[in-house]
Amino acid sequence: MNSSRPVTIKDIARRFRCSPSTVSRALNDHPAINEDTRKNIQEYAKEVGYQRNEVSLSLLNKKTASLGVVVPTISNYYETAVIEGLHTVLQPMGYTLNICVTNESYLLEKESLSKLLSNRTEGIFLSVSQETYDAGYYEHLENVIQRKTPLIFIDREYEDFETSRATVDDYHGAFAAVEHLISIGYKQIAHLKGPNGLTVSEQRFKGYINCLKKYNMPIREDLILNTNFNVESAILPTKRLLELASPPDAIFGVNDQVAIGAMRVAKDKGLRIPQDIGLVGFDNSPISAYTFPSLTTVHRPGRKIGMEASRLFLNQLNGSGDFAPESIVLPSELVIRESSLRI
């Protein structure tokens, strides 16, 4: 018994000894269908659990109502916030989100994009992987462009493409964070930087550097160490910082995770925060408000980025032929909490 085979329009047509067209029209409330016919067919369809095969419709209409979201990871708060933002706007419009995680791998990114194109995804939201960024490859993207599939960059971007992009103003966020530390009176401000090469890392780094310069503060190479965005990766660098002959009196972490790692190490050393050492993170993740002391950070509007990116996509979709890519840069906002409020 093949009760598992989904019932089709043809099955219903056979049952009513009519043509598939009639069934189709009846189900879609077409006016030129006899009222009785319509009712009977609709009732029967419901009874047997008929469900339109969207695959065939996709083929016919060349519309799949599915969108690709290609991200390096989904295990950070920010990324999930972005996805939620996309969801909020696009799910109600009937779009389905195909989430592809690249794990920072170029190959996976390439395969994911190729798959999405094959599946005739109608748009792609992309935050390029670190490997892609490092290698500077972009061939796999040419492909997307050539297809005229709307491509929206999120946060991590290529300068070379004529595409829309939604990013957070990392530079000014970082600048504000460091400026705040300076205004409080911290003199030796270290930076736990993100991986080299990524826009996010570099912009925040630039904000840090330029702010120091603006206030004529010395830039000490030994106070700049790399981390990998997660808590663990902050432990060793922080230890090294605190063991310096002339240790920093404040640390600006590339994100909250890193700052929380630093907080932990500082506390283990018996340092008081913010008296002995000031701390600032980036992201304004939910936990940052509840660490002890609470963490000064820079709010990064992930949900909004997702919603804005959706808007950019919709603009491009509905735009007339001569489409002009838009760049949205959302401001980031300093959130001052206890970890930097030395009185």
Add this chain to the structure above:
Amino acid sequence: MNSSRPVTIKDIARRFRCSPSTVSRALNDHPAINEDTRKNIQEYAKEVGYQRNEVSLSLLNKKTASLGVVVPTISNYYETAVIEGLHTVLQPMGYTLNICVTNESYLLEKESLSKLLSNRTEGIFLSVSQETYDAGYYEHLENVIQRKTPLIFIDREYEDFETSRATVDDYHGAFAAVEHLISIGYKQIAHLKGPNGLTVSEQRFKGYINCLKKYNMPIREDLILNTNFNVESAILPTKRLLELASPPDAIFGVNDQVAIGAMRVAKDKGLRIPQDIGLVGFDNSPISAYTFPSLTTVHRPGRKIGMEASRLFLNQLNGSGDFAPESIVLPSELVIRESSLRI
């Protein structure tokens, strides 16, 4: 210029004055194709960026290689870990994951499932929404079962269905957590419970209660308060606990977020952890190892759950007609850290 229309097999056929079948076979390295023809066609296809239309293939083969993942939220560590686990196993097999977020809403869950079925998804991983759970509706699930689309429950489950399910042993995890607190010498153990009705909440609650019973400790209703899984929701209940005439000397939080919220409130009150009050969470989220003090918690293997769920799906798919649903219960594991180690 319609350079945006994807190149089809027919286009290539026209170019080579041959039939679509020939092109198809050439592209698929069919043996019965002339070597030169094959090479020419493959070269040309590459040149013009031909990409197989998987939609048409889906229709033809009734295989979509796409799977649905329906979850209440993606903004917790655990959920994303599960998705990562699914990804790890299923992406390399060529499956695409359609992630649907229900926001704990029955209606969204119903619509998501219906959409997935319409799109002929080959399997569905479901963690039911709280509303669905509360209402006890299951009609939307009947539909999935009837279609014989493999349905795998994750964590939150219905007892009434003949489906596979992958869950964590919340009961014994909670039991072990409370037993640990007792063994340290804590006498008045409070519980910040999750929302009523959810398996996860109730199982942990049951573990808490039964452990207290086993050790003949009084069960105080005033030490059991509800939270909503997130940090904020723990603040007020914890305050209330600590203002009791006879306050608890330990708190078992339904998850790490809640425990971290409690930690914050306790510290604000000037309580020392673990000397004045012991704390235990649940999840073993990355941050829990780096709070100060670090948080004793129960490891919940999200990634593994995702991978096991994938296995259950594949079993059902490849299984012969008479499929027997499997239930996997992964053990949770107590991770003892500083927040409960009163000496």
Add this chain to the structure above:
DNA sequence: GAAATTTTTTCAAACGTTTGCATTCAATAT
């Protein structure tokens, strides 16, 4: 050089649905 064989290509159907146009049939108008 014709027959037999092998290689290569084409035909046609199929997947499920929609839709413009043609057709049927009954009812109304002349």
Add this chain to the structure above:
DNA sequence: ATATTGAATGCAAACGTTTGAAAAAATTTC
């Protein structure tokens, strides 16, 4: 009785691909 209308339904093509079977072309054999 016939032409005219209108309502209801059917036909056929289309979307892009694969595949068994048939046909055509090229090669080998005698």
